[in-house]
Amino acid sequence: MNLTAHKTDRSGLGEVLRQRGRRMTRQRQAVYDAVIATGGHPSAEQVFERVRRQLPRVSLATVYNSLEALVDCGQLSRVPRTDHGPARYDPRRDAHHHARCVACSKVWDIDDKALAVRTVAALRGFKPVGYKVEVLIECPTSCPGDSRVCVSTGPAKRR
Ligand SMILES: [Zn+2]
Numbered sequence: 001m002n003l004t005a006h007k008t009d010r011s012g013l014g015e016v017l018r019q020r021g022r023r024m025t026r027q028r029q030a031v032y033d034a035v036i037a038t039g040g041h042p043s044a045e046q047v048f049e050r051v052r053r054q055l056p057r058v059s060l061a062t063v064y065n066s067l068e069a070l071v072d073c074g075q076l077s078r079v080p081r082t083d084h085g086p087a088r089y090d091p092r093r094d095a096h097h098h099a100r101c102v103a104c105s106k107v108w109d110i111d112d113k114a115l116a117v118r119t120v121a122a123l124r125g126f127k128p129v130g131y132k133v134e135v136l137i138e139c140p141t142s143c144p145g146d147s148r149v150c151v152s153t154g155p156a157k158r159r
């Protein structure tokens, strides 16, 4: 059944879900497509905003549950929430590092795979078996819309 006209690479997604005992639903497909379409690391809210354009009656809870189901099935990875922002969802499943803006919580990929491994190994002779590093940063230029600090609109409060 052809439910949408999107042309993303979704081949195999339904199959993977089925193998994990989960059904591919229209919502899950839309959620997955939305994560891919953002091209970054969207929060559940950002995915919700996008999915809602396609499925106006979808709820944030459904989007959240779909995201978690896709994480459980290994189709997305989750960048955990921190003091600096909510959990983000990542279509990349290979091990890589992240940089997160402390103001707007936007997340970037960092592809220096040796970064943390080298440091940890050097520290005490630990033997790294996996890694997940999140570097806190400030946006290099301007933050996206949900910023509180990085984007200055209007006169700055300084003397
Ligand atoms: Zn990433």
Ligand SMILES: [Zn+2]
Binding pocket: 101, 102, 103, 104, 105, 106, 138, 139, 142, 143, 144, 147, 150
């Ligand atoms: Zn920012």
